[in-house]
Amino acid sequence: MDGIASAWTQERKLEWIQALRGLAAFMVVMVHSRSMLMGSASGRAVAEQVLLPMAMGVDLFFIISGFLMVWTTRDFDGSKAYAWTFLVKRFARIWPLLAVMTPVALVVEHGFGGLLDRALVLWYAEGLAFIPHDPVASGIYFRMAVGVAWTLCFEWYFYLVFAASMLCGRWRYAVMAAWFALTLLAIPLARGGYHLHVATQPLVAWSRYANLAIHPIVWDFVAGMAAAWIYGSRVTIRSTWTICGAMAVLLVALALAWQPLGMTNFFGPQGWGAPLAIVFAGIALLAKADAIKVPRWSVWLGGISYSLYLVHVYVFQIAQRIAGALPLSQPTLEIVLFLARPALAVICAWAVFRYVESPASASMRRLLLSVRAPRRIEAGSATFESSRR
Incomplete structure (x- = not known):
């Protein structure tokens, strides 16, 4: 009973993470929905000035991932x-x-005939190995067949590094620090022209996958790991005013130095990643001080966030094709789609989460753990499992 109570307590403590995850997913949804506002000057202004910066939801996803990988493995036994x-x-x-x-995306974008095109099928299938399709063609987006899967390439790379470091036992963080020092500092410096701009990073010609290792957006994960160490440390600031004041000072200082530092309105540590890292660390301290009340709906949205992230683009495409047959003027159609597509995406994401993602993930987990999963590990993984990430 104590173990169950402890797991429940930890899950409750991490509700703020679920809320942030839901926010990150919905921000990405709204970024992709902005295309419906391009028909007028005022709409374009909203799309570019208000909605486009919401792409920072990707940076937030990566920071959250770094945090959770540290926090949910704090009971690591060295095995x-x-x-x-x-x-x-x-x-x-x-x-x-x-x-x-992946096959859903292929059919939506190319029709059922696409399933008969061997080259097309192989192109889509390659993404299942989390290998960037073509780093040269579209920079950070890697020209992935399933467009949003470029972020999953980074996620999987980070998981591999984290898991490999565990093989070094109690030295895992030292090994990880050495790896990141090599790939994020030493190698880029040796290649010349070191910077943190994610869109103009010099590419590695001999390996598509190696481009992930040296990419500066990986610093987002590192920022999340640092926040987890602060969250789990003895450092506790009870005054919410002190935490919020420190965040405000750091954000103002960053804003004033934005241009001199060459910061950009794009992904990564020299863009949205830097202010988000400050805000995230502050939120972590506020959560640690039990100063955050999390709305239940935001936790629910966080639970379906991965499904929302993967399905929304295709819900958008299908909804747009159906709505195109309605007798509506173009301006009316654009407003209707701008409002309706995100709502439909959330509804579909809930269904996909409940009937596809959750059971499929559970089945895959049971299958792979049956290969090699000592009982003592499974018995001690309640907290690890509660993160769902």
């Missing part, structure tokens, strides 16, 4: 079995739904 269990749960969390959505 290889634990590392295997960790990697299995991460794989089972993201791969099954991607495997389902």
